Amino acid sequence: MKSSKMINSFIINGVLAIICLCWTVPTIGLLISSFRDRIDINRTGWWTIFPHKDWVSVEKVKPGPEVDRNQPMTFEGVTATFEEFSKGIETEDLRLKWVGNRRVGYLDIQRYGWTAASNFSLENYKQVLAGDDYTATLADGTTVTERGDNMSRAFLNSLAVAIPSTVIPISLAAFAAYGFAWMKFPARKMLFALVVALLVVPLQIALVPILRDYVKLDLNGTFLAVWLAHTGFGLPLATYLLFNYMSELPRDILEAAFVDGASHFTIFTRLILPLSVPALASFAIFQFLWVWNDYLVALIFIGASPTNQLLTQRLAEIVGSRGQDWHLLTAGAFITMLLPLAVFFGLQRFFVRGLLAGSVKG
Amino acid sequence: MANPMASITSYSSKSRGRLVTGILALIPLLVSLVALVWGFFFLRDIQLANDSNIPQVVTVFMAIIWGVGGVVLLFTTANFFIEQLPDAWVRRLQPVLFVGPAILMLVWALVLPTIRTLILSFYDEASANLIWFENFKFVFTNDAMLVVFRNNLLWMIFGTLFTVSSGLLIAILADRSKFESFAKALIFMPMAISFVGAGVIWNFVYSVKPVDAPQIGLLNSLVVYFGGQPQAWTAFFQPWNNFFLILIVIWLQTGYAMVLFSAAIKGVPSEILEAARVDGATELQLFFRIMIPQIMGTIITVSTTIIIFTLKIFDVVIVMTGGQYGTSVIATEFYRQYFTYNNNGVGSAIAIILLVAVTPVMAYNLRQFAHREAF
Numbered sequence: 001m002k003s004s005k006m007i008n009s010f011i012i013n014g015v016l017a018i019i020c021l022c023w024t025v026p027t028i029g030l031l032i033s034s035f036r037d038r039i040d041i042n043r044t045g046w047w048t049i050f051p052h053k054d055w056v057s058v059e060k061v062k063p064g065p066e067v068d069r070n071q072p073m074t075f076e077g078v079t080a081t082f083e084e085f086s087k088g089i090e091t092e093d094l095r096l097k098w099v100g101n102r103r104v105g106y107l108d109i110q111r112y113g114w115t116a117a118s119n120f121s122l123e124n125y126k127q128v129l130a131g132d133d134y135t136a137t138l139a140d141g142t143t144v145t146e147r148g149d150n151m152s153r154a155f156l157n158s159l160a161v162a163i164p165s166t167v168i169p170i171s172l173a174a175f176a177a178y179g180f181a182w183m184k185f186p187a188r189k190m191l192f193a194l195v196v197a198l199l200v201v202p203l204q205i206a207l208v209p210i211l212r213d214y215v216k217l218d219l220n221g222t223f224l225a226v227w228l229a230h231t232g233f234g235l236p237l238a239t240y241l242l243f244n245y246m247s248e249l250p251r252d253i254l255e256a257a258f259v260d261g262a263s264h265f266t267i268f269t270r271l272i273l274p275l276s277v278p279a280l281a282s283f284a285i286f287q288f289l290w291v292w293n294d295y296l297v298a299l300i301f302i303g304a305s306p307t308n309q310l311l312t313q314r315l316a317e318i319v320g321s322r323g324q325d326w327h328l329l330t331a332g333a334f335i336t337m338l339l340p341l342a343v344f345f346g347l348q349r350f351f352v353r354g355l356l357a358g359s360v361k362g
Numbered sequence: 363m364a365n366p367m368a369s370i371t372s373y374s375s376k377s378r379g380r381l382v383t384g385i386l387a388l389i390p391l392l393v394s395l396v397a398l399v400w401g402f403f404f405l406r407d408i409q410l411a412n413d414s415n416i417p418q419v420v421t422v423f424m425a426i427i428w429g430v431g432g433v434v435l436l437f438t439t440a441n442f443f444i445e446q447l448p449d450a451w452v453r454r455l456q457p458v459l460f461v462g463p464a465i466l467m468l469v470w471a472l473v474l475p476t477i478r479t480l481i482l483s484f485y486d487e488a489s490a491n492l493i494w495f496e497n498f499k500f501v502f503t504n505d506a507m508l509v510v511f512r513n514n515l516l517w518m519i520f521g522t523l524f525t526v527s528s529g530l531l532i533a534i535l536a537d538r539s540k541f542e543s544f545a546k547a548l549i550f551m552p553m554a555i556s557f558v559g560a561g562v563i564w565n566f567v568y569s570v571k572p573v574d575a576p577q578i579g580l581l582n583s584l585v586v587y588f589g590g591q592p593q594a595w596t597a598f599f600q601p602w603n604n605f606f607l608i609l610i611v612i613w614l615q616t617g618y619a620m621v622l623f624s625a626a627i628k629g630v631p632s633e634i635l636e637a638a639r640v641d642g643a644t645e646l647q648l649f650f651r652i653m654i655p656q657i658m659g660t661i662i663t664v665s666t667t668i669i670i671f672t673l674k675i676f677d678v679v680i681v682m683t684g685g686q687y688g689t690s691v692i693a694t695e696f697y698r699q700y701f702t703y704n705n706n707g708v709g710s711a712i713a714i715i716l717l718v719a720v721t722p723v724m725a726y727n728l729r730q731f732a733h734r735e736a737f
Contacts, residue, residue, distance in 0.1 A: 164429030232471020293556030
């Protein structure tokens with residue numbers, strides 16, 4: 001009985017470990033690659049950083065001019081023509097390969113053994129953050145100018161969009177939720193039904209009409225335009241969830257405050273908001289992540305101006321125009337993830353609570 | 363308050379006095395409004411000017427202060443003004459202050475646009491001539507659009523099926539494991555990642571090199587290791603390429619399903635399970651006869667949420683394939699019609715179809731949601 005339990009638990013933990021590994025490997029591969037040399041990324045898989053058996057170069061032999069390259073040559077006891085060496089010859093424990101052309105090339109002697117790629121640096125991050133052009137020094141001392149990217153600018157723009165786009169809708173929603181839960185006014189039920197009904201409206205429907213308004217008002221491309229759009233799109237869910245929370249708060253507390261002569265505004269700011277912190281925090285995390293990670297709204301309302309673009313837009317642009325520049329893509333992708341992952345790991349408790357309350361935007 | 367008679371006799375003069383102070387109390391609100399409008403123009407000019415010599419950090423900081431502070435300022439000054447008015451006015455205006463801004467935003471950002479889009483969908487591509495249902499007819503008969511609907515169907519069925527089942531499986535395994543919280547954190551970490559970021563991660567996994575070169579993509583290198591041919595998984599591998607895109611969303615959303623199922627499983631009363639075990643039920647019977655019925659509500663909530671999610675899927679497809687190679691979905695096709703072809707009519711019709719498709723699922727989801735407690 002006891003041993004079968006142990007086998008059971010072993011199987012459960014084993015399967016779970018394999019699933020977790022599968023889930024994290026794509027991200028880990030990206031993270032590792034972002035620190036690798038830009039040429040290495042494109043030449044070998046990121047897993048080569050782990051110790052593995054491969055051909056390792058042990059010696060480079062450059063034969064003198066007296067060796068006739070047109071005749072069979074002998075190295076390490078192997079005799080072969082130049083053409084054969086160029087293709088590479090494998091013996092039991094050696095691989096001999098001619099690198100370069102006939103006259104100035106050299107013979108690379110490789111041995112099969114343990115190795116691990118270990119060329120790590122922060123170069124890729126510098127290149128993707130620092131500016132539009134980037135000068136790199138190659139191994140042989142020559143310098144090349146490469147196109148990098150200006151993601152540090154985009155990072156700040158993303159902050160400028162994400163923080164107000166979180167605070168504004170939640171403030172509006174909190175006021176409205178309190179109003180719906182604790183105030184008496186005409187058409188209250190009907191207006192709340194409207195809020196719930198609007199949960200179904202996909203934001204695609206609203207993009208073009210709002211864009212037309214912005215063009216007319218000369219608002220397009222400004223931060224305010226994006227804040228207002230996110231506010232509109234986030235409000236139904238925010239109001240609905242905060243209403244669910246606030247309407248469950250004990251009635252006695254509010255009545256006691258009213259008897260003491262407190263106004264609605266005072267009760268709201270001094271009593272209800274502090275009591276609602278768990279709900280506010282949970283939803284704020286989701287709204288923040290949603291706005292930070294949003295691509296479509298930014299694409300439409302910020303547009304193509306590189307100085308104002310957000311992180312997701314810059315990253316998507318590199319994917320589109322330079323999809324094989326993995327050194328930029330890997331580092332860039334990680335820069336876009338830094339803040340969300342920090343928020344996620346720092347505030348996981350609220351994150352789970354928000355999920356359970358239905359904070360997920362369909 | 364102490365002497366009710368006194369307050370009644372002095373009511374009219376007091377009321378008039380309060381009206382005057384009320385009007386004076388309007389001043390902070392007006393000043394804030396003016397300051398905010400001025401601030402807006404100032405910020406817009408430095409944000410949109412390319413040659414601004416103000417450091418970007420300063421601009422961004424000011425914009426955040428302006429946006430966040432502006433909301434607080436407007437609510438506070440507006441309330442200050444309202445509270446100086448006679449009581450009857452306070453009762454009338456305070457609900458407007460609380461609920462009004464949200465309703466106003468909703469009407470402008472969602473209600474009116476829905477109506478406007480509906481109207482546009484009956485007009486031709488330049489929104490000039492009324493052509494009634496021609497756009498819808500085009501959408502439902504065009505071959506490319508039929509592929510789009512097929513793809514969304516694939517997303518809906520397989521995305522939902524695999525997300526729900528893998529979420530459930532992981533929740534059950536984690537529930538019996540000692541490393542529950544660690545494993546769960548790893549599984550739902552992708553939820554914090556943007557779709558564009560996820561697109562890059564998976565583009566890297568799927569990346570392909572010529573047959574004779576070493577593969578740098580994990581998938582192709584495994585395929586080659588086991589003797590297969592490297593493939594461009596998301597491009598020419600039709601129609602299976604859709605599944606490689608769907609896999610990304612399963613990866614992103616399983617965490618959500620897992621968290622909800624995990625909570626639901628813990629809510630199943632252990633007495634019922636114990637009783638069934640005593641009666642000799644096997645683990646499989648326990649799962650299908652007791653666990654599943656007990657968490658049915660959660661299964662429906664998760665499924666409908668994922669269905670809505672897959673109906674609206676956009677970012678993943680746009681980043682991975684741009685909607686090419688037969689992977690286009692409703693939302694990407696909407697974007698292409700509107701912004702690439704400038705066809706307002708068809709674009710609007712697609713948006714309306716999306717709304718109609720989402721509505722019944724959402725209605726069902728909300729009905730289910732009403733049975734659960736919040737937070």
